[in-house]
Amino acid sequence: MDFTNPVLNADWPDPDVVRVGDDYYMVVSSFNRAPGLPVLHSRDLVGWEVVARALPALPPEAHYRLPRHGSGVWAPSIRHHDGTFHITYPDPDHGIFVLSAADPRGPWSPPRLLLAGIGLIDPCPFWDDDGRAYLVHGWAHSRSGLANRLTLVEVDPGLTELVGTPRTVIDGDELPGHHTLEGPKIHRRDGWYWIFAPSGGVTTGWQSVFRARDITGPYEGRVVLTQGGTDVNGPHQGAWVETPDGEHWFLHFQDRGVFGRVVHLQPMTWRPDGWPVIGAAAPDATSGEPVRTHPRPTGSVLPQREPERGDDFTTTTLAPRWYWQANPDPDWCLLPGDGTLHLRVLPDDVGDLRLLPRVLGQQLPGRPSTWTTSLTLGPAEPGTRAGLVVLGGEYAWVGLEETPAGLHVVCRRSTGGRREVTLAQEVLPPGTRTVAVRAHCDAEGVIAFAWRVHGAWRPVDSVFPARAGHWIGADVGLFATAPLGLPDGKDHVAFAGVSVELVNSEEVAK
Template structure:
C-alpha cells in the first residue's frame, strides 16, 4: 500500500458507535463502552487514520447495579462536541437516562457524569449549540424500554448542558422510510441544519441525512451511504469532520459479528444541491458506497507507529488504557506490585442461579485487535486454597479459558469453556489437562479466521502444547469477543490467593 493511501477499516477493533471532533490539529474519537469500565475510551489522532487510546471519560459509575456485570447495559452511543473551549460528551444508559461529562484537557480529568434527564429508553443523545446562544438536544428511542421506535425527539437545553427544558417534540418519524432511525448527530452548514443518522438496523442498514431550514423542522431526508457492491455491510452511524483545508471526512462502523463494530473512514464532499456525498458514488443519485482504499486526508502530518495499545508489560503494577473490567472496579481486585500485574482470586458471583466465569466482574479484558492474532502471558498462581485459579480467557456469550488451578498439593492446568443459551441458561465445563511441575506456566491463544481459537501452554520455555479441541469465539451482548486475563475463586474458597501476570504479549498476524 502506498504511503499516500490508507486502507479500511482504520480500526479493526470494536469501537462501536464512534463520534469524532477536530480541535485545531487534533482529532478525538469516543465510542460506546456498554458495561465495561473504565467507560468511554477517548482516542486521539493527527491524521484521521492512525489512532491511539489516550484516556477514558470515567472509571466507575456511581449508580445502583454497576458493581455487578450487566451485559449490554451501561454506556450507549455517545456524542462528542467541542464547545466553549472544552470537549463535551453526551451519552445515555438505556435504563437510567441521558448523561453529560466535559473537560478542558482530553488527556486529563473529566467531570463526573451528570444526569441531564432521567428517562428510560431515551438513547443516542446529541447536543447542539447554535450561533444565537440557544442549546438543543436530539435523541432516539430504545423500543425495548420506551415502547417507541424509528423516531427522533428534539428538546431545548440549558446552555450549560445540565438539563433539558420544556416539552420535547418528535421531529422525524422514520417508521415508513427510515426504520430503526437512531444515532443522530446534529450539524449546521451554510444556514441549514443537518442530522446524520443511521437507519435499517446494525447489520444491514445504511446512512441517512436529514436537512431543515430550522432546527425545529420541517425535515427532509436522503439516503447517502449503502453497502452497494462492497463487502462492508450496514455502513452507518458515525460522525463528520471538516479539515482546515476544507476537506470533509466521515467515520462510521461496520458490524463484523464476533469482532464487533469496526471503524471505517470515508471521503465526503458536498454536492451543489447541498447534500453530502459519502464514499464513492454508485447507483441511486447522490448515494455512495464505502471505499476500501483511498488517498489519505490532505494537509495532515504523516504518522507512524501510532495505534491502539495492545501488549502490556504492567511496568507500574497496573493495567494500561487498553484494559477494561466487566463492571465498576473494586479496590481489592489489584494487589500492589512494583511490576507485573497481581490479581486477587475474587469469588465468582451468582448469576441466573449459577456461579460461572460468564458473570465475573473482575475479568480484565481488551478488544480483539484484528481478524487474526495471538496473545500470550506468563502466569503464576500464588494460592494455598484449591478453589483458587487464574489464567487466559477468550470472552463472549461463548467463552473459554486456560487456567492454573490448585489441586491438593500440586498445580493443575485446566481448560474451562462455557456458553449462554438462547433462553439465558449458562453451561460451563472444566477439564483437567496436565499436572504442572510448579505454579508458573505460559499460556497462549491463537485466534484464526472466523474467530477459531487454539489454546496452548508450555513450561520452562519448552515446546508449546496445544489444547486438543479448538474453540469458536462468540460475540457478547452488543459487543465483540474479547481477550484477557483474570483471577477467581469458587464461592467456598477460604483463602483468596493471587495470580501474577508478568506480561501480556499480543501479536497481529
C-alpha cells in the first residue's frame, strides 16, 4: 500500500518528530498563534492528529496580547530523555525556551528561558553517552545581523542553564554555494555526530547533512535532498526518524505560499560509504529528490488521514485544532456544549482584522475546501460585526454587520491600511438575525464567498485571491468585534458548528 505526499497538506511549518516506542510525536512552528506549539501524534508517520497545544500563552504574555505577525514560536524541536519529553523552541526576539512533560498530551511545564538573546533560532538539544548535554542552534539575520552558521553550546542535562561557551561548529560562509544554513537537528550514529541542516532558503533550498567524530567538529558535509526534476520546491528542514522495524524516514516541509509549509515523508537510506540519501535516488547518487507516492512504512494499514477540521461544538472546551492570533483571555469564547460557539463582542475593532487578536482560526488546507457555518447576532450597537474570514497579509470576510439602517449581511476585503472595500451587501428582513455563510477555496487559493438567509445560496460575484501571512499560510477564522470606544458589554455572537468539506488528494491529482 502506498502513501501520497504531502502527508500533511496544510501549514505545519518546520516539523520535528521523535519516536518513543511505537508512537511518533511531531511539533511545528506556530509563530504568533496561541495556544502555540501544536503536538501531533501518529502510529505510522502517514496519518496524524493534533493531541495538544503545549504553550497556552506566549511569553512575555503582555507583549503577545496583540498579534505579532512573524514573531513568536519559530522552529522547535521535540526530544525524549530519561522518561521526559522536552520541547525546545526559539523566539527570535527573546531567546530559547524549554517546556517539559511526562506525557506529550500534557500537561506541559510553563516555558523556561534557557538562553536569552536576539536572533537565536532553531534549537535542538542532544544528550551524549557520557551524560553531558548540548544545544545546537542557528541565527536569524533579521534580528542579530548573523546568519548561515550553526552554534553549539554545552548545557546542563535538565536544560535549565548553559555550562559552556558557545562556538561556531559549521560556518556556511565557508561552504561553496551555501546560504541561509539553519534548522539544525543533531544525532549520533555509528560513531559519528550528525547534524541535519537545511540551506538555501525557505522556498528554494535543499537538505544538507554534516558529520564529525567529535561533537565540536571538524564537520564534513554533503547535500542529500534537492528538488531535482520534481515540483517540490525547497525540500528541507525536518526530522530523521527510525521505525521499530529499522526503516529510516525523513519528514520535511515544502513552502506552498498561501497554503503554508506542508509536510512530506521521504524514505531515507544509508549508502555503503556511511552517508544518508533522502528520497528517490539512483544507486550511485549522493543526493535524492522527493517522492510523490511511495510504499508505506512497514505496519501502516490505516487510511491516510489528516487532522480533523470541522467542529460540531458539542464539547465545553476548544479542540486543539483551533488557535487565536494572540494570547487569549478565557472569556473570549463560551462553549455551552449544545452545538454552538459564542464569541464575545469587545470594542477593539480599529478597522483592520489583521490587528484583531480574537480571530479564532485554523490553517487553510492545501487542497480545495469548503467552510460553512451560520451565525446569529443579537441586538447590537452600530458597527458591530462578525463572520467568517480568510486571513493573511490581506483578508476578506462574509458575515453580519449592524448599521443605523438595520442589520446587513456583507462581504468585504481589505485594501491596505485600515480600509476595506465592499464586495456585496444586503439588508436582512426585519426580525432576521441569523445568516449562513460559506467560503470555498480552490486549488490555487482563490476564495468564493456566499451566504444564505432563506432558500438558495447567494454567491458573491467577486472572488478573493487569498494571501499568505508573515512566515505562515492563510488562516480561516471566526470573529466578532465592535468599534473601538463603544461600551464594554457582555454581548456574544453565536456560531453554529463549522462544516469543512475537503477534496481528497487523489481527486486533486487527477
